[in-house]
Amino acid sequence: MATSALRLDNVDAFYGDSHVLQNVSFELGEARMLGLLGRNGAGKSTCMNVGMGLLAARRGEVSVFGEKVTRLSPEMIAARGVALVPQGRRIFRSLTVRENLIVAGRKPDAGSNHAPWTIDTVFGMFPRLKERTAQMAAHLSGGEQQMLAIGRALMGNPRVLLMDEPSEGLAPQIVAEVMATIRKLKESGLSIILVEQNPNLVFDVADDIVILNTGGVAVVSTPAALRQDDALLRQHLGVF
Amino acid sequence: MNFWLVLTVNSVTFGGLLFLLASGFSLIFGLMRIPNLTHGSLFMLGAYIGGSIVIGLFGFKMNFWLAAVLAALTVAALGALIERFLLRQLPGDQLAQVLVTLGISFMAADFCLMVWGGDPMSVTTPEGLGGFARIGGAVFPLYRLAIIAIAVVVAIALWLLLDRTRLGAMIRAGVDDPDMARVVGIRVSQLFTIVFALGAGLAAFAGIIGGPILSVYPGLDQDMLPLALLVVIIGGAGSLLGSFVGSILVGFIYNFGQALLPELAYFVLFLPMLLVLLLRPQGLFGRHVP
Ligand SMILES: Nc1ncnc2c1ncn2[C@@H]1O[C@H](COP(=O)(O)OP(=O)(O)OP(=O)(O)O)[C@@H](O)[C@H]1O
Ligand SMILES: [Mg+2]
Numbered sequence: 001m002a003t004s005a006l007r008l009d010n011v012d013a014f015y016g017d018s019h020v021l022q023n024v025s026f027e028l029g030e031a032r033m034l035g036l037l038g039r040n041g042a043g044k045s046t047c048m049n050v051g052m053g054l055l056a057a058r059r060g061e062v063s064v065f066g067e068k069v070t071r072l073s074p075e076m077i078a079a080r081g082v083a084l085v086p087q088g089r090r091i092f093r094s095l096t097v098r099e100n101l102i103v104a105g106r107k108p109d110a111g112s113n114h115a116p117w118t119i120d121t122v123f124g125m126f127p128r129l130k131e132r133t134a135q136m137a138a139h140l141s142g143g144e145q146q147m148l149a150i151g152r153a154l155m156g157n158p159r160v161l162l163m164d165e166p167s168e169g170l171a172p173q174i175v176a177e178v179m180a181t182i183r184k185l186k187e188s189g190l191s192i193i194l195v196e197q198n199p200n201l202v203f204d205v206a207d208d209i210v211i212l213n214t215g216g217v218a219v220v221s222t223p224a225a226l227r228q229d230d231a232l233l234r235q236h237l238g239v240f
Numbered sequence: 241m242n243f244w245l246v247l248t249v250n251s252v253t254f255g256g257l258l259f260l261l262a263s264g265f266s267l268i269f270g271l272m273r274i275p276n277l278t279h280g281s282l283f284m285l286g287a288y289i290g291g292s293i294v295i296g297l298f299g300f301k302m303n304f305w306l307a308a309v310l311a312a313l314t315v316a317a318l319g320a321l322i323e324r325f326l327l328r329q330l331p332g333d334q335l336a337q338v339l340v341t342l343g344i345s346f347m348a349a350d351f352c353l354m355v356w357g358g359d360p361m362s363v364t365t366p367e368g369l370g371g372f373a374r375i376g377g378a379v380f381p382l383y384r385l386a387i388i389a390i391a392v393v394v395a396i397a398l399w400l401l402l403d404r405t406r407l408g409a410m411i412r413a414g415v416d417d418p419d420m421a422r423v424v425g426i427r428v429s430q431l432f433t434i435v436f437a438l439g440a441g442l443a444a445f446a447g448i449i450g451g452p453i454l455s456v457y458p459g460l461d462q463d464m465l466p467l468a469l470l471v472v473i474i475g476g477a478g479s480l481l482g483s484f485v486g487s488i489l490v491g492f493i494y495n496f497g498q499a500l501l502p503e504l505a506y507f508v509l510f511l512p513m514l515l516v517l518l519l520r521p522q523g524l525f526g527r528h529v530p
Contacts, residue, residue: 052423054419054422054423073422074419074422074423075422075423075425075426075427075428078422078423078424078425079425083423083424084423086420086423090417090420092412092413092416092417092420092421093416093527094412094415094416094527095409095412095413095416099409099412099413100413102406102409103406103409103410103413103421103424103426104424104425106425152424153424155424156424156425
């Protein structure tokens with residue numbers, strides 16, 4: 001079996017006393033895209049937080065390219081090539097666009113075989129950010145903030161990219177732009193987890209699908225199979 | 241010399257001194273989310289250490305400015321040690337961290353009393369600045385003008401550091417969103433040490449610079465700490481501009497309050513703080529509610 005880029009094995013996670021993830025296991029294959037679906041509150045963001053080290057798994061293991069990272073800090077997991085585009089974007093609002101990118105800069109790993117991300121290549125991908133380079137990030141539109149959040153993640157030259165609802169709150173046309181970007185990133189060989197509530201967005205780009213339901217893995221499948229199974233989708237995601 | 245003019249110059253001078261003290265306090269508050277209750281002690285310690293060197297108390301004597309730099313560096317190192325070996329042991333537990341800083345402030349007060357005794361220590365004004373400058377029709381004490389100039393230079397240096405360097409952007413990112421700062425790979429705990437040491441050094445520098453006008457005495461720490469807190473609540477935690485404006489404001493309120501309403505000096509001083517807390521809890525220039 002190919003190496004997995006990111007793996008959760010039997011993960012249990014809590015916020016205080018509330019048991020949010022129960023025995024969650026899934027894996028993201030190298031250079032693949034995993035769509036992570038689930039209703040509001042199903043535990044998708046919690047999985048991302050555990051993968052990034054923002055929330056420590058109480059039981060179970062997390063590994064990145066075979067190396068255990070369970071309970072490492074976010075900065076150490078970032079140093080191992082994982083980057084997060086968080087839900088709600090969470091760009092540094094009082095920093096300029098350029099500063100948001102600079103502070104996240106990290107040299108690519110020695111073994112990496114494609115051109116590193118720099119401010120210039122990020123600006124090449126998002127020309128609109130380039131026009132706003134000296135502007136405070138707080139003053140960007142929602143779509144621009146999402147581009148900045150993606151650009152900031154890329155500045156870490158990650159091997160694994162975690163994207164938590166990047167389409168949330170964006171106009172349809174901007175969603176299409178963001179999805180086109182995600183497709184390009186996938187083609188560049190990046191291993192990606194894409195969290196979404198809307199399965200149709202994910203089915204077009206993902207290789208594998210995991211559906212969470214109330215903190216556990218309910219379905220592991222592929223877009224092709226799930227497209228045929230409306231009943232299953234309705235059961236776990238509601239009506240679309 | 242005109243009474244109002246004197247009062248104004250004194251206010252700006254005191255504001256400048258407060259800025260040296262409070263800018264570090266504010267950065268620490270913004271980044272680590274704790275009021276560093278040792279800040280008054282660090283100010284006092286800087287004044288005692290620097291003052292001792294200036295008057296040659298421990299057998300060696302130095303020029304005022306060298307003494308100030310040496311005191312600032314010593315206390316900055318002490319600040320780094322406090323952060324690394326005490327506060328770092330209590331990550332995320334802000335209440336415990338605040339209590340640690342409170343404990344250290346009491347210990348520092350005892351230590352100073354033991355070493356320097358209960359009598360005030362007067363620090364001589366640096367050479368060449370004991371006189372007055374005549375500007376227009378008015379006469380200004382040179383040393384007070386020097387304090388204002390120093391505060392402006394430090395403000396510009398801090399602004400350059402925070403606004404024009406990658407380190408500064410990282411610090412601001414940490415103030416904005418510490419979790420995201422860590423997610424993008426910034427070692428926020430290292431920033432804590434750097435900012436704590438910087439704040440400690442600045443506080444100590446303020447202490448010795450203020451020595452010739454305030455003198456140094458037991459209790460100086462507890463006189464200064466509330467003023468730093470005031471500046472940060474009014475200006476906003478983590479904001480350099482907020483510290484600057486807040487310091488000058490507090491400098492004016494403090495001096496005018498004492499001159500015009502001496503019985504109500506504290507009332508006048510803390511009323512604006514209550515108003516800011518009620519009406520704009522993040523401070524005039526801050527983004528976070530402390
Ligand atoms: N910081 C927190 N403290 C306590 N409970 C939390 C916290 N964050 C999330 N939860 C709870 O954990 C559960 C899972 O939340 P999570 O954010 O992972 O869901 P999600 O699948 O990302 O949902 P959404 O689609 O709304 O983003 C929910 O019941 C939520 O209420
Ligand atoms: Mg979520």
